[in-house]
Amino acid sequence: MATTPAFSTSPQLIAPCGIDCRFCRAYARKRNPCFGCRDDSIPKPVTRVRCLIKNCGKLADGVEYCIDCNEFPCLRLSHLDARYRTRYGLSVIHNLVSIREVGIQGFIQAENQKWTCPHCAGMLFMHQAHCPSCGYVWHE
Numbered sequence: 001m002a003t004t005p006a007f008s009t010s011p012q013l014i015a016p017c018g019i020d021c022r023f024c025r026a027y028a029r030k031r032n033p034c035f036g037c038r039d040d041s042i043p044k045p046v047t048r049v050r051c052l053i054k055n056c057g058k059l060a061d062g063v064e065y066c067i068d069c070n071e072f073p074c075l076r077l078s079h080l081d082a083r084y085r086t087r088y089g090l091s092v093i094h095n096l097v098s099i100r101e102v103g104i105q106g107f108i109q110a111e112n113q114k115w116t117c118p119h120c121a122g123m124l125f126m127h128q129a130h131c132p133s134c135g136y137v138w139h140e
Contacts, residue, residue, distance in 0.1 A: 009112075011104045012038050016065050017053045017080060018095030020108075023115045025127045052076050067096035088126045089139045 013021040013036045021027045021036035037054045053059075053076055058069045066077050073081065073093050081093045099107045115124045122133030129139045 009108055011108070012036065014065075014099070014104065014107070015054070016056075016059055016063070017077060018065065018067070018092040018099065019084075019090075019126075020095070020111045020115075023111070023124065023126050025125045028123075028125060053080065065096055065099060066092075067100050072096070084126075090126050 009020070009022050013027075015021055015037040017037075019037075021034070024034070026034040027036060037051065053066065056063075056066075056076070058071070063069050066072055066074070073096075077092065081091055084090045084092055095107070098110065102110070115126075116122075117124055117131040117134060117136050117138070119136040120131060120134040122131050124131055124138055130137045
């Protein structure tokens with residue numbers, strides 16, 4: 001079994017909703033990449049610009065992550081969570097609870113391990129059911 005690499009990251013790449021932008025195919029693509037929800041200096045795909053969670057007024061009031069909001073989990077976040085659990089096997093609510101329990105650095109370490117291919121140690125992507133390096137199927 002391969003060892004787990006430490007994919008470099010910054011807490012800046014953890015979206016307010018708990019998605020780790022590093023493991024999104026839009027972040028990884030070569031052409032027209034998305035540089036994460038929090039980086040407002042670079043043009044983003046329209047879906048990130050119109051995101052109801054990223055544009056939530058509570059975030060403008062100093063809430064860093066949805067877990068810090070007194071309405072957690074709100075209806076918007078619950079809908080996103082249901083969609084991502086069904087399509088990609090990922091719970092944004094679980095991610096946020098994990099951030100609360102182990103801190104952002106602990107969460108990032110767990111994400112590194114979770115999104116490392118157990119066959120080739122390549123990086124897996126949440127929107128892709130197989131490893132782009134070796135073809136290992138991690139989610140169906």
